[in-house]
Amino acid sequence: MRHTDPVVLSIALALSGSVQAETIYSGEFDYRTFQPSSRYFAGHAPAEIAHLCDTGEHASTADMEQCAHAKFERAEATLLHKFDAVATAFRKSDSEAEKENEPLALPHISKARSAWINYRDETCYSVAYKNGPASSRYVSFWECMTTITQAHTKELDALLKSPM
Template sequence: MMKLLALFVVCGCVVLADGPAYSDDTPEVDCDNANTQMEMNICAGEDYDAADADLNAQWKITRKAMADIDADIDEPDDQGAEKALLAAQRAWIQYRDGQCEAVAFGYYGGSMRPMVEQSCLADLTRKRTEELKAMIEEP
């Protein structure tokens, strides 16, 4: 019985030592050569972070352009470009998050679910960035 208990203790330590280490620090991964699912998940997250940063930069530009449009309209009742943009962006965020969550449910319980969701977020975010750019381009 004592040998069995000792075996469980040793096995438990091995399981703990081999288990994933969760911390705020994400390990550095060469995303051009990601091989494990964990690496691919990390890279998908980094890709989404980059797409989100681009979106936020474009958002500032587009929002300012919409505010400028409002400033050029003499009648206050006719203004609303910036307000409309903000409403559209809030609706888009709801859509993006819900859509990607729904897509990821197809992989429920699987280790690639985070990658699928993050990839979806990155894809839709890039598309939205292009839409924001197109809103302020000259026809």
């Protein structure tokens, strides 16, 4: 039987108590580094993925993170399509304004878009970090990103419907 020195043991215990274990939920993250959900779910049928995401049946935390991520990816694709429509409408409006030597709209909506992206990202990072390194951090983050993105899509739709 091996004898352990009590002093060495107490130092080891003291050190082990002060070391924090790193997990994927520790520290800051950059959502742009997440792999696309299509890569994560590669090899699975769309019906299988839909069932997993809709029911959560037999889903791991990583599965649920990617389900929430996939929902955001769809919302963002819709937003980008809507923003393209807004930019097209503003370009048309700007061509008329340019003839009259009037200020242009497109540069302003482009600045607003950049500011909005920063607002969305920072808001959702704060949502993700508010509960500490919880395993639901990324699910909360992606749900926030989706909700804010869908709301902005509706705002852009209303902007398109307003007289220009």
